[in-house]
Amino acid sequence: MSMNIETVTGRRVWDSRGRPTVEVDVTLAGGARGRAIAPAGASTGSGEAVDLRDRGASQSGMDVTRALAGIADEIAPALAGMDAADQAAVDRRMIDLDGTPNKSRLGGNALIATSMAVAHAAAAGAGLPLWRYLAGDNAPGALPLPEIQIFGGGAHAGRRIDIQDLMVIAVGASDFATALDWTADVYRAAGKLMAERGKLSGVADEGGFWPLFDSNEEALSTLLRAIERSGHRPGEDVAISLDIAASEFGENGSYRLDRENRTLDRAGMADMLLEWTKRYPIVSIEDPLAEDDEAGLVEFTRAAGPTLQIIGDDFLVTNAARVRHAASVGACNAVLIKPNQAGTLTETRAALEAAREAGYSAVVSARSGETEDVTIVHLAVGWNVPQLKVGSFTRSERMAKWNEGLRLAEQLPTGGELPPRASLPWKV
Ligand code: PGA
Ligand code: ZN
Numbered sequence: 001m002s003m004n005i006e007t008v009t010g011r012r013v014w015d016s017r018g019r020p021t022v023e024v025d026v027t028l029a030g031g032a033r034g035r036a037i038a039p040a041g042a043s044t045g046s047g048e049a050v051d052l053r054d055r056g057a058s059q060s061g062m063d064v065t066r067a068l069a070g071i072a073d074e075i076a077p078a079l080a081g082m083d084a085a086d087q088a089a090v091d092r093r094m095i096d097l098d099g100t101p102n103k104s105r106l107g108g109n110a111l112i113a114t115s116m117a118v119a120h121a122a123a124a125g126a127g128l129p130l131w132r133y134l135a136g137d138n139a140p141g142a143l144p145l146p147e148i149q150i151f152g153g154g155a156h157a158g159r160r161i162d163i164q165d166l167m168v169i170a171v172g173a174s175d176f177a178t179a180l181d182w183t184a185d186v187y188r189a190a191g192k193l194m195a196e197r198g199k200l201s202g203v204a205d206e207g208g209f210w211p212l213f214d215s216n217e218e219a220l221s222t223l224l225r226a227i228e229r230s231g232h233r234p235g236e237d238v239a240i241s242l243d244i245a246a247s248e249f250g251e252n253g254s255y256r257l258d259r260e261n262r263t264l265d266r267a268g269m270a271d272m273l274l275e276w277t278k279r280y281p282i283v284s285i286e287d288p289l290a291e292d293d294e295a296g297l298v299e300f301t302r303a304a305g306p307t308l309q310i311i312g313d314d315f316l317v318t319n320a321a322r323v324r325h326a327a328s329v330g331a332c333n334a335v336l337i338k339p340n341q342a343g344t345l346t347e348t349r350a351a352l353e354a355a356r357e358a359g360y361s362a363v364v365s366a367r368s369g370e371t372e373d374v375t376i377v378h379l380a381v382g383w384n385v386p387q388l389k390v391g392s393f394t395r396s397e398r399m400a401k402w403n404e405g406l407r408l409a410e411q412l413p414t415g416g417e418l419p420p421r422a423s424l425p426w427k428v
Contacts, residue, residue, distance in 0.1 A: 001030030003085045003125045008114060010071035012064055015040055015369040016397040017205060019062045024071065024113040026121040028084055034120025038109035039340055040369035042205060043155040043164060043245045045291050045314030047322065049343030052107025067107040074106065075114055084122040091115055091344035108343040115344040116375045130375065131408060134382025141384030142417045143176040143405055145169060145424070147241050147284070147363060148183045149392040150190050150226065151211050151219050152204020154245050156368050160201070162257045163216050164245035165208070166223050167389070169283060171426075172237040175416035176405055180393070182232050187393045190226035205368040206391030207398050215260050220280050227281075235281030239426075243286035244273070247314040250290035266296040270303060277308060283426035284309035286336065291315045297331040307427040309334050311363060318342040320354040327358030333425050334361040337385060339376065352383055361425045366390035370397035374404040381408055386419040 011023045015037075023037045040051060052067040078097050082090055094114065098106040123133035131140055147169050154164030168186050170179035194200040194209055199222070204210045213219045224234055232238045246269070249256050253266040264272065266289065273288050285304075289296035291314040301310050312332040316322045318341040326332055335355040342348040355362045364380040366389065380388045390401040409416035 001032065001125055002028060003032075003083050003122060004029045005079045005082050005084050005090075005118065005121070008071060008076040008079050008117070010068040010110065010113070012068060013037060013371065015371050016395065017369045019369060020059055020064045021369070021371065022064050022067050022071070022107075022109045022113045024117040026084065026114070026117040028121050028125050030125055032121050032125035034117045034122070034124055036113050036116030036120055036375055037371045037373040038113040039367035039371065039373070040109070041338070041340070041367045042369065043248050043314070045247065045317040045341065047291070047317040047319060048341040049103040049108030049111070051109040052104065064107075064109060067110040070106040071110050071114065075110060079114070079118070084118050084125060087115070087119060087122070088346045090118050091346035094344060103343040108340055111343045112340040115346070116339065119345055120375070129411060130378035131382040131411075134378060135384075138384065140412060141381050141386070142414050142419045143409055143412065144364065144380040144386055144388035145171075145418050146176070146179050146183065146402065146405070147387055147389040148187075149206050149208035150187055150223055152206055152208035152392070153211070153219065154248050156205035157210045159258060160210060161213050161216050161219055161259050162249050163219070163242060164248065165206070165243035165286070166219050167241040167243070168223070168227065168238050169241050170237065171239045171283060171421065172233070173418065176409055176418060177416050179418065180402055180406070182230070182238055183393050185230035185232060186226050186238055189229040190223065193222060193226050193229060203392070203394065207395035208392040213259075216257065217276070220276060224280055239281045239283040241284040241286075242282060243313070244288050245314070246287050247290040247292070251292060253293055253296065255290070266293060266299075270296065270300045273300070274303060277304065282308070284311060284334075286311035287313050287315060294329065294331055298329050301331055301333060306333070306425070309361060309425040311336050313338075313365070316351070318348055318351045320347070320350040323351055323354035323358060323360065327354075327360065332360070334363060336389070337362050337364045337379075338367060339379065340367065348379070349383065352385065361386060363387040363389050366398070366401065372397060372400050374400050377401050377404040377408065381412065386423060
C-alpha cells in the first residue's frame with residue numbers, strides 16, 4: 001500500500017477552554033488516514049514553539065484562520081507525495097518551510113497537528129496501532145505511571161493560589177487501572193473535604209478543584225488530608241507531586257507570592273520547597289524556580305539530592321539542546337515532554353533521547369488547553385516513557401487519555417503493568 005501523502009487538510013475545531021484550535025486530516029495514496037488536534041498551553045515557556053493565532057477581533061485574537069491558511073497554501077503542497085513513514089523528512093520539510101527558530105510563521109499549532117496526523121496515517125497504512133508503529137524495532141514500554149491533578153492554581157485558576165498544580169502519583173499501585181482507582185478515591189475525598197469547609201469554587205482549567213485556600217501550604221495540607229481520608233497510605237500508596245510553574249510569578253531571582261503577600265528571593269523560594277518536602281510526602285516538583293533562574297535550579301537540584309524528581313517544563317521546553325545543557329550544569333533530573341512545545345514529533349523524540357542520554361527521567365504531558373486527541377498516550381507507550389501527566393481525573397479531554405491507557409493495557413504484552421519503581425528518580 002502506498003504510504004505517499006496525498007492530502008493534508010486543516011480544520012478549525014475547539015479546545016477544552018472553548019478556544020479555536022487546529023485539527024489536521026492526512027490521507028495517503030493507499031487510502032490510509034490520520035487525524036490529530038493541536039493542544040494549547042496557558043503557562044507557556046518563552047522558548048516554546050509559538051502557536052499562530054490571528055490576533056484579530058474574532059475570538060479575542062485567539063482564532064486560527066491564518067494557521068489553517070498556511071496548512072492549505074504551503075504545508076499541504078509541500079508534503080504532497082512525501083513518504084508518511086519518513087517522519088523525520090516530513091518534519092524537516094515543515095521546519096524548513098516555516099523558516100523561523102520558534103515556528104512562528106506557520107505556527108507550532110499547524111506543525112504539530114500535521115506532524116502527529118502524518119504519524120497516525122503512517123500507522124494506519126502499516127495496519128498498526130500508533131503505539132506499536134512508534135515503537136518500531138524497540139520493545140514498547142509499559143503503561144506510564146499517571147501523575148494526576150487534584151487542585152489547580154496559578155494561571156489555570158485565576159491565580160487563586162500561586163502554585164499551579166497539586167497532583168498525586170499512586171506510587172504504590174500495582175498496575176495502571178489501580179493507579180486510576182486510587183486517584184479517583186483521592187479526588188472524591190478532596191472534593192468532600194473542600195465542600196465541608198466551604199473551600200470549593202468550581203474546577204480549574206485542567207479539571208482539578210479550584211480552591212479557595214488562604215495560602216499555598218493550606219493546599220498541601222488539604223491534599224495530604226484527602227489522601228488520608230481516601231484510605232490510602234500517604235507516601236507509600238499515594239504521594240504528592242507539584243508543578244510550581246514558578247516562571248509565572250518569578251523573575252530575576254525574585255518570587256512574588258500574591259496569595260501570601262510576600263516576596264521571596266531564590267534561596268527563600270528553594271528553602272520553602274525543601275521544607276515542604278520534609279513535611280509532606282512529595283516525590284516530584286516541576287519548575288520549582290523560574291525558567292530564567294538556571295543558577296537557582298542547579299542549586300535546588302543539588303540541595304534536594306537524588307531522592308526528589310525535579311522536572312523542567314518552562315526551563316527545558318521539550319528541546320534537546322536545552323536538555324543537554326541542563327545536564328551539563330546539573331539542573332533538574334527529569335524532562336517534561338510536550339510535543340507542541342517542540343512543534344514536531346521528530347524534535348519531541350530528540351528531546352526524549354537527550355533526556356535518556358543524560359540519565360534524566362521523562363514525563364509525557366498534555367497542555368492546559370486539550371481535546372479528545374489521545375496521541376500522547378501512544379507516544380508514552382510507544383517511546384517507553386515511564387510517566388504521564390494529563391491534568392485531573394474529571395472532564396473528558398482528560399479522561400479520554402486515561403481511558404485510552406486502559407484500552408492499551410488490553411493490547412500490550414505486559415498488560416496494565418507499570419514501569420519498575422526503581423527506574424524512577426524518587427525514593428519513598
Ligand atoms: P500549560 O500547563 O499547558 O498551561 O503550560 C501545563 C504545565 O505547566 O505543565
Ligand atoms: Zn508545568
